[in-house]
Amino acid sequence: xxxxxxxxxxxTVEVTRGTLVEGRHRCHAVVADARGEVRHLWGDADLxxxxxxxxxxxxxxxxxxxxxxxxxxxxxxxxxxxxxxxAAAPAHIMAVEAWLDDLGLGADDxxxxxxxxxxxxxxxxxxxxxxxxxxxxxxxxxxxxGFLATALHLKEATQxxxxxxxxxxxxxxxxxxxxxxxxxxxxxxxxxxxxxxxYGMPLKALAVAMARLAxxxxxxxxxGEAARRIVQAMSKHNFMVSGRGRFDxxxxxAGNNVAKRSGxxxxxxxxxxxxxxxxxxxxxxxxxxxxxxxxxEDGAKRASDCMxxxxxxxxxxxxxxxxxxxxxxxxxxxLNAAGAAVGAVRPAPGWNRVP
Amino acid sequence: xxxxxxxxxxxTVEVTRGTLVEGRHRCHAVVADARGEVRHLWGDADLxxxxxxxxxxxxxxxxxxxxxxxxxxxxxxxxxxxxxxxAAAPAHIMAVEAWLDDLGLGADDxxxxxxxxxxxxxxxxxxxxxxxxxxxxxxxxxxxxGFLATALHLKEATQxxxxxxxxxxxxxxxxxxxxxxxxxxxxxxxxxxxxxxxYGMPLKALAVAMARLAxxxxxxxxxGEAARRIVQAMSKHNFMVSGRGRFDxxxxxAGNNVAKRSGxxxxxxxxxxxxxxxxxxxxxxxxxxxxxxxxxEDGAKRASDCMxxxxxxxxxxxxxxxxxxxxxxxxxxxLNAAGAAVGAVRPAPGWNRVP
Numbered sequence: 001x002x003x004x005x006x007x008x009x010x011x012t013v014e015v016t017r018g019t020l021v022e023g024r025h026r027c028h029a030v031v032a033d034a035r036g037e038v039r040h041l042w043g044d045a046d047l048x049x050x051x052x053x054x055x056x057x058x059x060x061x062x063x064x065x066x067x068x069x070x071x072x073x074x075x076x077x078x079x080x081x082x083x084x085x086x087a088a089a090p091a092h093i094m095a096v097e098a099w100l101d102d103l104g105l106g107a108d109d110x111x112x113x114x115x116x117x118x119x120x121x122x123x124x125x126x127x128x129x130x131x132x133x134x135x136x137x138x139x140x141x142x143x144x145x146g147f148l149a150t151a152l153h154l155k156e157a158t159q160x161x162x163x164x165x166x167x168x169x170x171x172x173x174x175x176x177x178x179x180x181x182x183x184x185x186x187x188x189x190x191x192x193x194x195x196x197x198x199y200g201m202p203l204k205a206l207a208v209a210m211a212r213l214a215x216x217x218x219x220x221x222x223x224g225e226a227a228r229r230i231v232q233a234m235s236k237h238n239f240m241v242s243g244r245g246r247f248d249x250x251x252x253x254a255g256n257n258v259a260k261r262s263g264x265x266x267x268x269x270x271x272x273x274x275x276x277x278x279x280x281x282x283x284x285x286x287x288x289x290x291x292x293x294x295x296x297e298d299g300a301k302r303a304s305d306c307m308x309x310x311x312x313x314x315x316x317x318x319x320x321x322x323x324x325x326x327x328x329x330x331x332x333x334x335l336n337a338a339g340a341a342v343g344a345v346r347p348a349p350g351w352n353r354v355p
Numbered sequence: 356x357x358x359x360x361x362x363x364x365x366x367t368v369e370v371t372r373g374t375l376v377e378g379r380h381r382c383h384a385v386v387a388d389a390r391g392e393v394r395h396l397w398g399d400a401d402l403x404x405x406x407x408x409x410x411x412x413x414x415x416x417x418x419x420x421x422x423x424x425x426x427x428x429x430x431x432x433x434x435x436x437x438x439x440x441x442a443a444a445p446a447h448i449m450a451v452e453a454w455l456d457d458l459g460l461g462a463d464d465x466x467x468x469x470x471x472x473x474x475x476x477x478x479x480x481x482x483x484x485x486x487x488x489x490x491x492x493x494x495x496x497x498x499x500x501g502f503l504a505t506a507l508h509l510k511e512a513t514q515x516x517x518x519x520x521x522x523x524x525x526x527x528x529x530x531x532x533x534x535x536x537x538x539x540x541x542x543x544x545x546x547x548x549x550x551x552x553x554y555g556m557p558l559k560a561l562a563v564a565m566a567r568l569a570x571x572x573x574x575x576x577x578x579g580e581a582a583r584r585i586v587q588a589m590s591k592h593n594f595m596v597s598g599r600g601r602f603d604x605x606x607x608x609a610g611n612n613v614a615k616r617s618g619x620x621x622x623x624x625x626x627x628x629x630x631x632x633x634x635x636x637x638x639x640x641x642x643x644x645x646x647x648x649x650x651x652e653d654g655a656k657r658a659s660d661c662m663x664x665x666x667x668x669x670x671x672x673x674x675x676x677x678x679x680x681x682x683x684x685x686x687x688x689x690l691n692a693a694g695a696a697v698g699a700v701r702p703a704p705g706w707n708r709v710p
Contacts, residue, residue, distance in 0.1 A: 015629070015654060018545025020555045022405050023629050023654040050377050113692030127482045138692055190373025191697040200375045274370070274378050298653040299370060299378040337468030337493055342546040 003354040010043035011351045013296070013303040017334060017343035025303035027347075029294040029311060032207035033287060034215035036181050040314075042351070045204040049295045050190060051176075052198060052272030054206065056083040056143060057213055057230050057280060058179060062171040063146045064226035068153035072102065076229070080237035082146030083230060085271060087243025088117030088137040095240065096141045103149055110135040110144045111162045112194040119243050140194035142240070164189075164197040173199065179212050179219075180205030193273055206278055206293035213268075214280045215289025231280055235266035247271060247305040247329060251312065254325035258318060267317055269308055274299035277308045284317050305329050306345050314352050358709040365398035366706045368651070368658040372689060372698035380658035382702075384649040384666060387562035388642060389570035391536050395669075397706070400559040404650045405545060406531075407553060407627030409561065411438040411498060412568055412585050412635060413534060417526040418501045419581035423508035427457065431584070435592035437501030438585060440626060442598025443472030443492040450595065451496045458504055465490040465499045466517045467549040474598050495549035497595070519544075519552040528554065534567050534574075535560030548628055561633055561648035568623075569635045570644025586635055590621035602626060602660040602684060606667065609680035613673060622672055630659035639672050660684050661700050669707050 015023030028043030038045055060083040063069050069079065078099055086092040100106055114133045117123045126133060135141060147161050147168045154167065161168045177184050180201055188200025213231065216224035234241050238252035248269050255267045265283040272278070275296035282289045292311055296303040309329035312318055323330065334343035370378030383398030393400055415438040418424050424434065433454055441447040455461055469488045472478045481488060490496060502516050502523045509522065516523045532539050535556055543555025568586065571579035589596050593607035603624050610622045620638040627633070630651035637644045647666055651658040664684035667673055678685065689698035 017405060017553070018543060020403060020405060020543025020545060022543075022545070024652045026653075048375060050372060050375060113694065115692045124482050127479050128485070130483070188373060188375025188377075190375060190377070191691055191695065193691045195691060195693055195695075198372070297379045298381075298655055298658075300653055300655065303653075336546055336548045336550060337470045338550055339468065340546065340550075 005040045005042070005352070005354055006038070007042045008044075010297070011307060012348040013306055013345060014348050015302075015334065015343065015345050022343065025300050026297045027294055027303055027307045028203055028297070029292070029307060030204050030207040031311070031315065032204060032211045032291050032293075034208075034211045034218060034289055034291075036208050038204060038207075039287075039290060045202065047203045047295060048187060048200045049203050049206065049276055050188065050192070050198040050274070051201060051206050051278070052192060052274060052276050053085045053140070054270050054272035054276045054278035054293070055176060055209070056085065056270055057234065057268060058175050058209060059083070059143055059172055060146060060230050061175050061223065061226050062168070063150050064229060065222055066150050066154060066171075068150040071153045072149050074149070076233035077237045077240055079230060079233035080240040081142030083234050083270070084142040084241045085139040085248075086142055086240060087119035087122065087246060088133070088139065089119040089122050089243055092142070092240065092243070093136050096136050096145055099142075099145050099149075103145070103152055105148055105158070107135045109148060109158060110138070110141055111160075112138040112140050112144045114138055118246070138194060144194065162195045169197055176201070176209065179209035181208050203293050203295055206276075207291045210278045210280045210291025210293060211289060212291070214282045214291055215287075217288070231266070231268050231282060234268045234270075241270070247308065250329070251309065251326060254322045255312075255317065257325065258322045261321065262319060264317075267312070269312070271301070271304065275301055275304035277304045279308060279312065281315060281317055284315050290315065302332060302345050306332055307347060310347050310352070360395045360397065360707070360709055361393070362397045363399075365652070366662060367703040368661055368700060369703050370657075370689065370698065370700050377698065380655050381652045382649055382658055382662045383558055383652070384647070384662065385559045385562040386666070386670065387559060387566045387646050387648075389563075389566045389573060389644055389646075391563050393559060393562075394642075394645065400557065402558045402650060403542060403555045404558050404561065404631055405543065405547070405553045405629070406556060406561050406633070407547060407629060407631050408440045408495070409625050409627035409631045409633035409648070410531060410564070411440065411625055412589065412623060413530050413564060414438070414498055414527055415501060415585050416530050416578065416581050417523070418505050419584060420577055421505050421509060421526075423505040426508045427504050429504070431588035432592045432595055433497075434585060434588035435595040436497030438589050438625070439497045439596045440494040440603075441497055441595060442474035442477065442601060443488070443494065444474040444477050444598055447497070447595065447598070448491050451491050451500055454497075454500050454504075458500070458507055460503055460513070462490045464503060464513060465493070465496055466515075467493040467495050467499045469493055473601070493549060499549065517550045524552055531556070531564065534564035536563050558648050558650055561631075562646045565633045565635045565646025565648060566644060567646070569637045569646055570642075572643070586621070586623050586637060589623045589625075596625070602663065605684070606664065606681060609677045610667075610672065612680065613677045616676065617674060619672075622667070624663055624667070626656070626659065629654035630656055632659045632663045634663060634667065636670060636672055639670050645670065657687060657700050661687055662702060665702050665707070
């Protein structure tokens, strides 16, 4: 276990070009354990954030805990899809469509809105065919299908499941409050990109929630089993969680390879919009499990991807091979139009100095 | 003329969602006059930046001053194109191609590299036709054609014109040093997105350079005339400078309409990569001409567009109609996937309080 770093200053993620630091991002980061203790901190642990899609593992708990996953005989692939911000590659779309079909539902039952696929090839294929994206292409369509599967199982209304008063959202709110250990009364309220409510919470509470999924001994048998299943499903089916070349898929693949080489436990990372990023690290660095939560103030994904890669390395989750797999995120090249590397995105030197 | 605001604190550009400020950008901004005096300041006037494409008006001076513009009988539309970061809509591409053709050159003579059009329709059209972007689609292809026109006129080599030792780049360096009034020896050196050298300079020097183009009385007859011609060409042919729906085109169109209604002088705004943004404001607010330079630390365009709109308003360059034309930048809505406005990008209240 590395010594604690507790710094009131956010990490500066530098954007270099030639000899000058041309840009700067400010990244707050908390590493916590399941007892709610802060192990490492850069910046403001109480910074109020919306956790956005970084809490998709938490949003998947009810699917398992209510018995819906068993009732619908869900594969781990579908569990991963419920916790995904997928890129809408054909494999993602087919998987969501097949799942909806098994539920007797269709794309029109999703209340998430439509947007262009994040996968570039998939976006180009749609454009070439002259087609508009459907709700299936929304990166949250797997999560919404999971919501519908739970509601159907419990004989709740499938219409209006994105409303703040619907049991689907209430269960999520309760799980978030319990796992994070912070009351969310009086915090921010907003609407997420996919239409569901999002709740303001301290950055620390997000880290603690992730730590409790990493080390679920205190959660009771049912929730503990659900947490373990979600971590295993997401890491194993990490393509379903994100997509080709995207951070979470690349990072979890790297983690799986580290585990194969060293016997370490696999880990989960999960991005959210506006540069929130969380990680579930069972058994890392000699601990029983840590949770990571970070937020780049300005919402830049290039900086949050970079810092999550660097924090995984800092916490001992990577070996040489893992660092090679994540090289393009640890220090991300800036390319000009001719394809030449003319700069990089990387944390300011010394950010990881331990006292 | 509004009273001076001189604040050591950058402006915070807030990203709201529901009741919470979910994100924050830090924007440094300098307003200067042609004598080199700072009229307004938020943040660090000495912040070293790369001016990137915000100095395209300066990059266009030599085209006129060397006599190349007259020799090639350039229309104002081509002057605007030389100062453009165009979106590669068909009109841009045809104009660059015709200009190259008149010079006896072609796309292969451009040394700027290729990237997908910034205009969404143009990008989709390329994808539908299964074509890759060419160097013509680079947002800097007009500027590079201007470089080539100058080099040809002066019988300089057209190959290698992006090299730091080529006369084209030396003229630019000299103009930048003179106009900004700051020595650029010992500052940063990097390669711009389009392959030319870029030089670190204080943010204040960029504002002063813009002020001298706005109020060119001290520049001598030839440079003064060139400055006036560039400002007129860019504001009149503002579509050539940027593209449909993009900030500079929308802002300069708004400025032209203000001028028509009130007799005020037209103005120029010019974006650069990594959220540098400059403006040339002849005769605004009772002054003889002001220059604006701003830089968002993290490089986010959503914040620099928003702050340039707000600074134009702060400086008296907009009327009610101008504010309506720029409403979507003054406070930019954040939409979710279903198209609902769930937040906004706007400067933190009170940023424009005068002492």
